[in-house]
Amino acid sequence: MCEESTAPSSLRGKVALVTGGTGSIGWACAKQLAEAGCHVALVDLDLARCEELAAQLPTKSIGVAFDVSSEPAVVAGVASISERLGGVDILVNVAGILSNNKCFETSAEEWRKVHAVNYDGAFFLSKACLPHMVEQGWGRVVNLSSWAWKSGGITAALTPTPTPTPAPAPAPHPQPKPNVHPKQVSQRARRTRPLRRRWSASPSASHASSRRTASQSTASRRATSCLR
DSSP states (O other): OOOOOOOOSOOTTOEEEEETTTSHHHHHHHHHHHHTTOEEEEEESOHHHHHHHHTTSSSSOEEEEOOTTOHHHHHHHHHHHHHHTOSOSEEEEOOOOOOOSBGGGOOHHHHHHHHIIIIIHHHHHHHHHHHHHHHHTOOEEEEOOOTHHHHOSSBOSSOOOOOOOOOOOOOOOOOOOOOOOHHHHHHHHHHHHHHHHHHHHHHHHHHHHHHHHHHHHHHHHHHHHHHO
16 A cells, blocks of 8 residues: 655656557647656557657657557556656556447457457556556556446447428418508598599589580570560
């Protein structure tokens, strides 16, 4: 059991091992640690890529390739890092894989492979790095995971078929409205009605006038005949 100790005021000179170092998350962690002054060991499966990225870090860093799901490979890899940089003070377990198969399509071999990388790898690396941390009385182990730990890496057996949504009915074309204000309509109505009344009264007035003229002509002829 290690004794409690005060955390160092600076990480400068500490050795950090980052698995999954060539991925986006692992590379981001490695850069932050290097900027804090750590010597970083980038671990992944592609040695050339690990060394290429390690050369871009501002501190003395190296690239190492080994399979984290194999305990002998992990023990040999950590020993190599300790010889080149020193004992590992900070372990960041980022390496992980995911199965995209459905439950019924996942074989036992694939199931074991996912767990070997994601769970066994973190255990093997912690087991290999902890002795140095205990000996010096200080160390850090950081385990990262994705949202799949909660939602489930092995997806459901059956994927429900989404129900097609019927296309909405086309909207009716709006009927054009006359560009006339209601006040204008009422004014037009008031102007039109008297004209209609005058027009309807005009034939009767004309007919009465004709009768009066005819009566006057008859009376005039009678008066003339009496004078004769």
